[in-house]
Amino acid sequence: xxxxxxxxxxDCAEGRAANLPxxxxxxxxxxxxxxxxxxxxxxxQYIIHGLKNNETNEMASLIIxxxxxxxxxxLPHATLRDTAVYYCIVINRGGANSKLTFGKxxxxxxxx
Amino acid sequence: DAGITQSxxxxxxxxxxxxxxxxxxTENHRYMYWYRQDPGHGxxxxxxxxxxxxxxxxxxxxxxxxxxxxxxxxxxxxxxxxSSQTSVYFCAIRGQDYTEAFFGQGTRLTVV
Numbered sequence: 001x002x003x004x005x006x007x008x009x010x011d012c013a014e015g016r017a018a019n020l021p022x023x024x025x026x027x028x029x030x031x032x033x034x035x036x037x038x039x040x041x042x043x044x045q046y047i048i049h050g051l052k053n054n055e056t057n058e059m060a061s062l063i064i065x066x067x068x069x070x071x072x073x074x075l076p077h078a079t080l081r082d083t084a085v086y087y088c089i090v091i092n093r094g095g096a097n098s099k100l101t102f103g104k105x106x107x108x109x110x111x112x
Numbered sequence: 113d114a115g116i117t118q119s120x121x122x123x124x125x126x127x128x129x130x131x132x133x134x135x136x137x138t139e140n141h142r143y144m145y146w147y148r149q150d151p152g153h154g155x156x157x158x159x160x161x162x163x164x165x166x167x168x169x170x171x172x173x174x175x176x177x178x179x180x181x182x183x184x185x186x187x188x189x190x191x192x193x194x195s196s197q198t199s200v201y202f203c204a205i206r207g208q209d210y211t212e213a214f215f216g217q218g219t220r221l222t223v224v
Contacts, residue, residue, distance in 0.1 A: 034212070043202050043215030044155065087155070099170060100145055100204070100213060104154035 004088045004103060011109040018075040020106055022088030025069040031092050033064060035073045037084040038105070044087065047073065078110045114214035115139050118203050124222045131190040133219050135203030137183075143206045144186040145213070146170075146178060148199040155202065161186055193223045 005023040012018040024033060034049040048055055048062045050071070055062045061074040075082055087105040115138030125131050135144060145160040147170075157170030159178040167178050175197060177189045190197055200220050206213040 036213075038155075041200075041218070043204075043218055044213075045215070046212035049212065085154075099157055099160060099168075100143075100206070101157050101171065102147075102155040104152075 004090055006086075006088055006103065006106040008104070009107040009109065011111055012078050014080060014110050014112050015077055018078040018082065018108055018110070020073040020075075020086050020088075020108060021070065022073070023070045024088070024090050027068050027090050028092070031090045033062065033068075033071050034089050034091055035060070035062065036087045036089070036102070038087070039081075039084045044102070047086075075108075078108075080110050080112065082108065083110045084108060114205065116203065116205050116214055116216045118201075118216035118219050120219060121217065122220045124224060125193050127194060127223055128192050131193050131221065131223075133188045133201055133203075133221070135186040135188070135205075135216060137186075137205045139205060139207070139214075140183055141205040141207045142183075143208075143213075144180065145204040145206075146176075146186065146188045147202045147204065148172065148197075149202060149218075150199050158188065158201075193221075195223050197221065198223045 032049050032051050035047040036044040038044040048060050050062045050064050064071045085105040085107050087102045117136045119134045146158040147155045149155050156172045158176050161167045161180045179187045200218050202218050203216040204213045
């Protein structure tokens with residue numbers, strides 16, 4: 001599975017959009033981008049995934065560049081409860097024994 | 113919530129003793145994973161399973177073994193616990209057709 005690179009941390013103001021970047025320059029054609037988040041001490045939680053089209057669900061939007069080498073997770077109206085570590089991972093969806101590895105993620109701090 | 117349970121949730125053990133952590137699922141998912149999480153390291157994959165009796169190593173497998181004799185249970189064993197294995201351990205499951213992964217609540221293990 002391709003590697004991802006994320007900044008270590010970022011912050012944003014409550015009520016504003018939080019844009020979390022992820023670089024995955026070695027992504028291959030059959031690999032999906034997945035985002036998870038981990039709120040303090042809890043198990044990680046799935047947020048959203050995509051292949052090449054932009055995706056939106058009730059939690060967030062995922063914008064993938066046309067060359068698929070990077071993506072941005074957008075939390076449109078961040079709240080204090082969105083303070084968490086966010087992980088961007090790339091998975092070969094057809095891979096029978098995909099390892100599902102996570103990096104260190106990006107720590108998002110939402111300030112009042 | 114996905115049917116995934118880790119036991120025990122907390123354990124304190126002495127150096128040199130064997131320890132087994134259990135991950136139990138009721139979803140009949142094919143894939144199961146064990147991770148450890150330490151400050152500054154994010155989530156690191158220990159071992160994973162892609163079917164009954166089919167397991168493979170992750171990033172930090174030294175000192176750990178696993179077994180999966182039936183679909184619903186994935187056991188992580190520390191043959192001789194060391195203080196460096198003090199950590200929070202998470203189990204995850206995911207289905208055959210790449211659905212998102214679901215994580216357990218975690219097991220806090222302290223080796224004294």
